[in-house]
Amino acid sequence: MRRVVVTGMGMINAVGHNKEESFKAMCDGVSGIDKITLFDAEAEGQGVLIAGEVKNFDPTTVMAAKEVKKADRFIQLGLKAAQEAMEDAAFNEIEIEYERFGVAAASGIGGLPAIEKNSIVLETRGPRRISPFFIPSALVNMLGGFVSIEHGLKGPNVAAVTACAAGTHSISEAAKTIICNGADRMLVVAAESAVTGVGIGGFASMKALSTRNDDPQTASRPFDAERDGFVMGEGAAALVLEEYDAAVARGAKIYGELIGFGESGDASHITSPSMDGPLRAMKAAMTMAGNPKVDYVNAHGTSTPTNDKNETAALKELFGGKENCPPVTSTKGQTGHCLGAAGGIEAVVCLMAMQEGIIPPTINHINPDENCDLDIVPNAARKAEMNIVMSNSFGFGGTNGVVIFKKL
Numbered sequence: 001m002r003r004v005v006v007t008g009m010g011m012i013n014a015v016g017h018n019k020e021e022s023f024k025a026m027c028d029g030v031s032g033i034d035k036i037t038l039f040d041a042e043a044e045g046q047g048v049l050i051a052g053e054v055k056n057f058d059p060t061t062v063m064a065a066k067e068v069k070k071a072d073r074f075i076q077l078g079l080k081a082a083q084e085a086m087e088d089a090a091f092n093e094i095e096i097e098y099e100r101f102g103v104a105a106a107s108g109i110g111g112l113p114a115i116e117k118n119s120i121v122l123e124t125r126g127p128r129r130i131s132p133f134f135i136p137s138a139l140v141n142m143l144g145g146f147v148s149i150e151h152g153l154k155g156p157n158v159a160a161v162t163a164c165a166a167g168t169h170s171i172s173e174a175a176k177t178i179i180c181n182g183a184d185r186m187l188v189v190a191a192e193s194a195v196t197g198v199g200i201g202g203f204a205s206m207k208a209l210s211t212r213n214d215d216p217q218t219a220s221r222p223f224d225a226e227r228d229g230f231v232m233g234e235g236a237a238a239l240v241l242e243e244y245d246a247a248v249a250r251g252a253k254i255y256g257e258l259i260g261f262g263e264s265g266d267a268s269h270i271t272s273p274s275m276d277g278p279l280r281a282m283k284a285a286m287t288m289a290g291n292p293k294v295d296y297v298n299a300h301g302t303s304t305p306t307n308d309k310n311e312t313a314a315l316k317e318l319f320g321g322k323e324n325c326p327p328v329t330s331t332k333g334q335t336g337h338c339l340g341a342a343g344g345i346e347a348v349v350c351l352m353a354m355q356e357g358i359i360p361p362t363i364n365h366i367n368p369d370e371n372c373d374l375d376i377v378p379n380a381a382r383k384a385e386m387n388i389v390m391s392n393s394f395g396f397g398g399t400n401g402v403v404i405f406k407k408l
Contacts, residue, residue, distance in 0.1 A: 003244035004175045005408070007252040009348045010084025012077055013235030013335045014052035018084055022345075023352045026334045026360040027381040031217040033231050033336055038195045048204045050216040051195045052233030052336025063150075072111035072137040074341075075146050077236035078191030081344075082147045085187065085238035095250050102155030102183040103144040106170035106190040108163045108340030108395070109199070111138025116198045147189050155183040160340075163395030164300070166190060167237065167343025171403050172261035174241050184243045190344030191236035200232060206271065208304065220337070221364035222301035222330035223308050223372035230302040233336025237344030255351045256389075256405035260289030266398025273307050273394050279314040281400035282392065286318070289404045294319075294326050295386040296359055298346045300394045301330020302337050309371045311392065316374075327384065328374045333363040343393035347403055350389040354407050359384050 009019050014032025016022030025032070032052045035041075041049045059068045059076040062083055068076070118134045136142050141159035148157050156177050160169040167190030174186035203209050210229040212219035220231040247254055262284030266277030278300070286292075299311055308330075319325045331349055338345055353359055358381050365378035387407045394400045 006255040008085040008089025008240030010081040011237040033216040049213040070133045072114045073193035074191040081236040081238040089240040098154045101185040104170040104174035105144030106160040106166035107140045110140035112194040114138040165393040165395035165401040166340035168393035168401030188239045190341045192339040192341040193234040222303045225367040225369035227303045231336040233338040260285040260404035262402045275310040281402045285402040297328040297390045300392045329362045354386040
């Protein structure tokens with residue numbers, strides 16, 4: 001079977017505009033959660049006023065000013081992460097065979113700001129005033145479209161739209177393409193920007209979001225006894241996946257090998273996660289990887305009561321008790337929950353943790369929960385030698401994805 005390695009990475013989120021800045025902030029315990037500025041949540045009467053927004057992002061750093069209106073914010077963020085990953089992979093024009101280099105994009109919702117804006121235009125000004133750029137700026141697969149055009153990538157171009165598991169699924173889909181010889185290289189791009197009135201209001205009406213408006217920096221508290229829901233985040237991540245021999249032949253820096261991935265469905269409830277579905281996805285990934293000793297798990301860890309309790313139980317079952325579980329952290333305390341981008345961001349975090357030998361902490365752990373009694377590396381980063389790392393993502397609809405990387 002063809003082997004798949006990661007040779008380039010990029011990310012942007014609430015705590016940083018690139019992977020080094022973001023990872024350092026996560027390890028320093030910085031929270032990117034603050035009052036919403038992308039729209040006037042208070043004037044709208046929203047019950048939730050906080051989110052993990054990307055601050056001071058200028059889209060003209062990745063696209064011409066006249067093109068900005070043609071791409072919704074999730075695409076702009078995705079272009080930023082993709083640019084960093086491609087530069088990090090250090091290709092040159094001779095090395096790239098464009099027809100064998102594809103894109104696997106991911107987003108949970110896609111262009112919600114454009115959908116919301118143009119719905120208002122329809123209602124107030126009529127259908128003739130809807131922007132001609134609306135549809136191509138909002139479709140999820142247009143993320144891959146914009147990225148492929150920017151970098152001239154003419155291989156397979158696919159998109160995962162599997163809620164909060166989309167970023168992780170895009171990694172496994174890209175790997176399958178390489179393993180099956182459909183391409184030699186795939187650029188994975190996962191992006192989300194749904195901090196809008198409809199986005200916040202929709203999740204809030206489900207009671208899924210934290211309402212700790214007066215203390216934004218401690219609102220996302222995965223595995224804490226007083227967690228009261230997740231905080232919406234936005235951001236993007238990109239990973240260059242390459243066939244192992246091709247990467248070695250060009251002398252690429254290899255961050256890690258993707259040795260296992262697993263997918264499953266809960267078949268249980270549209271929004272309430274089960275323990276069984278995530279456990280089966282983790283078992284599938286472990287089986288594919290050859291049941292290695294895992295040194296670190298970046299959990300889905302949303303900071304919702306049900307997810308964190310069930311994920312803890314599933315991890316105990318997987319590893320044979322809490323005493324056998326490796327350290328498990330959730331970086332959503334720092335970034336918020338970036339929905340379809342989360343799996344991409346957290347895969348990059350896993351690889352950086354393995355490279356740097358530092359486990360980022362689970363911040364805002366104030367009151368231990370007896371139902372979440374794993375080693376969650378509370379509040380402070382920890383140095384550790386890591387050779388195998390796992391990243392979990394679970395989405396609405398009961399869709400689950402897990403990836404496992406190995407240091408080479």
